[in-house]
Amino acid sequence: MNSSRTARERVRAELTREIAEIARRHLATEGAVGLSLRAVAREMGMSSSAVYRYFPSKDDLLTTLIIDGYNALGRVVEQADAGCDRADHGGRWRAVCHAVRDWALAHPHEYALLYGSPVPGYQAPQDTVAPAMRDTIVFGRIVSEAHEAGALTVPAGPMGTGAAGVAEDMARVREQVMPGVPDAVAVRAVTAWTGVFGWIGFELFGQFNNVIEHRAALFDHSVAALGALIGLPRPVGESTA
């Protein structure tokens, strides 16, 4: 009977989900390397070896957590973008940046797992690349639509990409996340995007300690500056910050 076979599979799916959930809780408190399969097993009330029926290795468990993390971050970024006026490209950029930062502050260990130093010995499988692009896709769409709408203040003069390799890379960027955008804008978009994550990394990993304390306010300014770098319109009534 189908329902009985499903019953077995359903309890399996449920246990798999429960293990991942407990693991995610441990990850939030202990970090990726502190995550212990045995501790998860204890909390599940099962033997440590039994957990290996569900996740063949700690790396597989980490992969699940990574994918979930990318999806969670992607979702909040998508929602942040969706909550904005579609024509307000500058506002969407700011909303997306703040969504990333807020999520990172709320889930520091998970963020570190996604954007921090990779766990040694861990090789990210192909399943992670699609979720990993969710936030970037949102960002790319903003730039793309801003460009299409003519809302982008493209800096004067041609870009002079120089090496042909950059053009190749930008073609890939265009194809995957930022259709229709010229090279010069795409380069700056990549710069701005990495800049946001660099900023958040500095904040999260302690580089700002004892120097920059009013992070939210400074983040606003950095996001505005990086947005201006892409050519996105500034918030109304703001001077050149």
Add this chain to the structure above:
Amino acid sequence: MNSSRTARERVRAELTREIAEIARRHLATEGAVGLSLRAVAREMGMSSSAVYRYFPSKDDLLTTLIIDGYNALGRVVEQADAGCDRADHGGRWRAVCHAVRDWALAHPHEYALLYGSPVPGYQAPQDTVAPAMRDTIVFGRIVSEAHEAGALTVPAGPMGTGAAGVAEDMARVREQVMPGVPDAVAVRAVTAWTGVFGWIGFELFGQFNNVIEHRAALFDHSVAALGALIGLPRPVGESTA
């Protein structure tokens, strides 16, 4: 006698240095969490417990490696800056950025130890903060001198720092690394600086994989764009990249 007492202390210092050196080699191949005191002891030909006479814990060993790492990075950054014409502030900025990236690519695990996600449970002692500032000080001096020389194209209009907290933070930045620089420039300098590290982090930690392959060339463009964000002069004969 003094020399005999010194003899004992000298062999101790030598052994301490040797342990740290082997540990740094292991760090380069295995990463920080993969670094094993027992493995270092084996390679030293001594028992694992004996190593604890020199480093009371793995964290202390890591602290040494972190300090050494900051100093090594700081040195190459200082040398890169020193190799430039002092008046060519844009060139100095580019040289410093490339020095950071080159060192990071040459010592990825060490870089991750400095600027990646912190090792869980590890609390950086106060001894690390001074070495950690060496590269930032070089960067700040460039901006400071460029501003002093009037070489900085400060963006039109006041800045509108808004929150007073940002002004506080910028005062601290000014005092520690960037004397004489106005808030608007300091904010952009922080943005650019974190942007460089964000870029390098993306490259090093795999975020660019399968998308951006011609990293050196794109890094040039990003550095130029971030330099322009601060107002540093562009390389002669380059268009607005």
Add this chain to the structure above:
DNA sequence: CCCCTATGGGGAGCGCTGCTCTCGTTTGTT
């Protein structure tokens, strides 16, 4: 000069980890 104490070694051991193997039980299928 001789003793004696601090210093630096080695070995054993504790509790933890990821992971494997085996063995018995349960569950769903034919």
Add this chain to the structure above:
DNA sequence: AACAAACGAGAGCAGCGCTCCCCATAGGGG
């Protein structure tokens, strides 16, 4: 009812950080 696949538990292996204890020895004080 028989059988195979799935599942759980326990023991065990090798590794880890770290501690404790014991011993040799080197250096300094009487």
